[in-house]
Amino acid sequence: MVSKLSLFRANSLPFSPVFSSYSARFIHKPYPTPKTLIFCVFSSNISSTNVPYGPSLLKGKKLLLDDLRLASIGRDRDAHRRKIGDLDESIEKGVLLNEDDFTRVFEISAIRVPAKDCFALENRLRGHLLNWPRIRNIARVPGDEIEDDVVKLLGRESEQDEDSVVDSVNRRISGKAEGDGERLTSVLHRDKLAKTFNSTGYLRFRNLAKISRPKRKRKTEKTTEGKEKDKDKGSKRNEMAVVEVVEDPEGAEDFEGLLGEGYGSRGRWRGSTRLLLLDEKYSGEQVQDLPEAIKALFAEAKMTDASLSFELVKCRLTLFYDYWPMIEILEAVLPKGVIVPSAFEMVGHIAHLNLRDEHIPYKRLIAKVVLDKNQPKIQTVVNKIDRIHNDFRTMQLEVLAGNHSLVTLVVENGLRFHVDLARVYWNSKLGTERQRLLLGFDHSDVVCDVFAGVGPIALAAARIVKRVYANDLNPHAVEFMEQNSVVNKLEKRIEIFNMDGRRFIKAMFSSDKGQKVTQVVMNLPKDAAESLDAFRGVYNDRQRDESLSFPTIHVYGFSKAPDPEFDFHERIRIALSEVAVDVKMRKVRLVAPGKWMLCASFILPKSVAFSRKNTLIM
Numbered sequence: 001m002v003s004k005l006s007l008f009r010a011n012s013l014p015f016s017p018v019f020s021s022y023s024a025r026f027i028h029k030p031y032p033t034p035k036t037l038i039f040c041v042f043s044s045n046i047s048s049t050n051v052p053y054g055p056s057l058l059k060g061k062k063l064l065l066d067d068l069r070l071a072s073i074g075r076d077r078d079a080h081r082r083k084i085g086d087l088d089e090s091i092e093k094g095v096l097l098n099e100d101d102f103t104r105v106f107e108i109s110a111i112r113v114p115a116k117d118c119f120a121l122e123n124r125l126r127g128h129l130l131n132w133p134r135i136r137n138i139a140r141v142p143g144d145e146i147e148d149d150v151v152k153l154l155g156r157e158s159e160q161d162e163d164s165v166v167d168s169v170n171r172r173i174s175g176k177a178e179g180d181g182e183r184l185t186s187v188l189h190r191d192k193l194a195k196t197f198n199s200t201g202y203l204r205f206r207n208l209a210k211i212s213r214p215k216r217k218r219k220t221e222k223t224t225e226g227k228e229k230d231k232d233k234g235s236k237r238n239e240m241a242v243v244e245v246v247e248d249p250e251g252a253e254d255f256e257g258l259l260g261e262g263y264g265s266r267g268r269w270r271g272s273t274r275l276l277l278l279d280e281k282y283s284g285e286q287v288q289d290l291p292e293a294i295k296a297l298f299a300e301a302k303m304t305d306a307s308l309s310f311e312l313v314k315c316r317l318t319l320f321y322d323y324w325p326m327i328e329i330l331e332a333v334l335p336k337g338v339i340v341p342s343a344f345e346m347v348g349h350i351a352h353l354n355l356r357d358e359h360i361p362y363k364r365l366i367a368k369v370v371l372d373k374n375q376p377k378i379q380t381v382v383n384k385i386d387r388i389h390n391d392f393r394t395m396q397l398e399v400l401a402g403n404h405s406l407v408t409l410v411v412e413n414g415l416r417f418h419v420d421l422a423r424v425y426w427n428s429k430l431g432t433e434r435q436r437l438l439l440g441f442d443h444s445d446v447v448c449d450v451f452a453g454v455g456p457i458a459l460a461a462a463r464i465v466k467r468v469y470a471n472d473l474n475p476h477a478v479e480f481m482e483q484n485s486v487v488n489k490l491e492k493r494i495e496i497f498n499m500d501g502r503r504f505i506k507a508m509f510s511s512d513k514g515q516k517v518t519q520v521v522m523n524l525p526k527d528a529a530e531s532l533d534a535f536r537g538v539y540n541d542r543q544r545d546e547s548l549s550f551p552t553i554h555v556y557g558f559s560k561a562p563d564p565e566f567d568f569h570e571r572i573r574i575a576l577s578e579v580a581v582d583v584k585m586r587k588v589r590l591v592a593p594g595k596w597m598l599c600a601s602f603i604l605p606k607s608v609a610f611s612r613k614n615t616l617i618m
């Protein structure tokens, strides 16, 4: 279970989305009426004064011209349908997000280096390499990988001969010269080999490496034509980004005929190579303009054979819609001044938004971005459409994106809870409070949870204490609580009831079970305090003797008063009709501006338990 508080940040981008001809309508009407709005981001709106370091939608070039893009929407509607998925629904709801609008191309420089040296060089040049989130600064483009067979064919050895490595290990370990040692047993032989791990942790021993390395699965995907498309191959668009070398048109020799596609424009023979992407500030620089550390590298390469593989190249780094974080996409599509919803609460697979009025016109757009950016963890995006005012404390939710199932599985404190957000109460934000409460329980306790919901407190307590009696008025909550007790193998430690809370208190304490109860939890902040009158006279059937013990009651409540603790204490005293109640009070959290949730813990006063003024149970 992951739970986040909803935070909002004002959209501070120096540009608002251009809604082309619709923009005027958009600004003036709170709920736009046009049939289809095309949300798009135009880099031309960017203010040059405010360009941040690193990747940004405010930088880079757009891949397509605006008119081409618009034309392509009309021409290739099917492609868009496939891409956006819920296009029909989007049109119906008046919202369409064009993912291509988020493609940005960045011109950068890179150093082509021999593949076997790239990790060492990466370390050496760390401060000068591209340091963008989720972009590896070692890149590989088509033609970088040269098969061993091809190397042999061309008479060049790309790697040190394996036997010579073994011999050199022999010499280092046993002090023996090449070929002069006795033959080693296979155990010793392998032991020595194990000391020849290369920089990536693999043995430089082909067969053993083959055995220890799991086979890489080739990712394939069926295209609409039924052909298999290889995802790994070449410079095709991957999920987030692609690097391409901007080739020198005057490539000299032509290896294409010999080596196949991808090698044609490489010019001279280099062997396997990689690209080390340089920091964006070196884009377009010549070798002589680069920092000393890089120049030194070229100088060293010149003195060795490696010079063949060393080269400063121009590259194009393309970042796609999938690359950009949720916040950046939302900042780009929401009009300037609209606060950007930057977080949401997660309940199992459901993202729960708390959108403000100003977001309502864009609710499906926001939901689509939230879904796209958080899949597969998030499968459904919902928005609360009304305040909770029913007895069962269930939320009125509108599904905005993804699948429509509100039945989900939440894991809290190692327990699994099945919940249906449409029919039962669940609040992940209370997880910490529940844990705090449980810290006060031990194995000698018997717990009575009066408003138990689907059982987050009751079942967690059942792991610790002797016995739990849990109750809820909502039959769906009771059904889920039963199911959850079985799922968590706690059904033998808990007894579940479905009745009104006040009636439950009376029934429990008038039975033998109630005599053993040591802790009572009342988590219905809206009106649990007012149910405390149910404790009046609950001990009247018992003998007043010294061995009697009284349960500790933990009751939750809300208060908007200037002194919330005092206010809540007053309400407790009034409900119990008791002048002095020794209460430990704590603020749990601020649920709304000026509105506190509190928890009061106190031992049931003897005078209340033996009160003659019994309460009338409805």
Ligand SMILES: C[S@@+](CC[C@H](N)C(=O)[O-])C[C@H]1O[C@@H](n2cnc3c(N)ncnc32)[C@H](O)[C@@H]1O
Binding pocket: 391, 392, 393, 425, 426, 427, 430, 450, 451, 452, 453, 454, 455, 456, 457, 471, 472, 473, 474, 477, 499, 500, 501, 502, 523, 524, 525
């Ligand atoms: C705020 S929820 C708390 C549930 C649970 N303790 C939790 O932390 O998730 C309050 C629960 O009280 C239940 N409830 C409301 N009125 C009730 C009543 N009169 N008697 C018993 N349960 C009631 C609701 O169905 C709801 O499940």
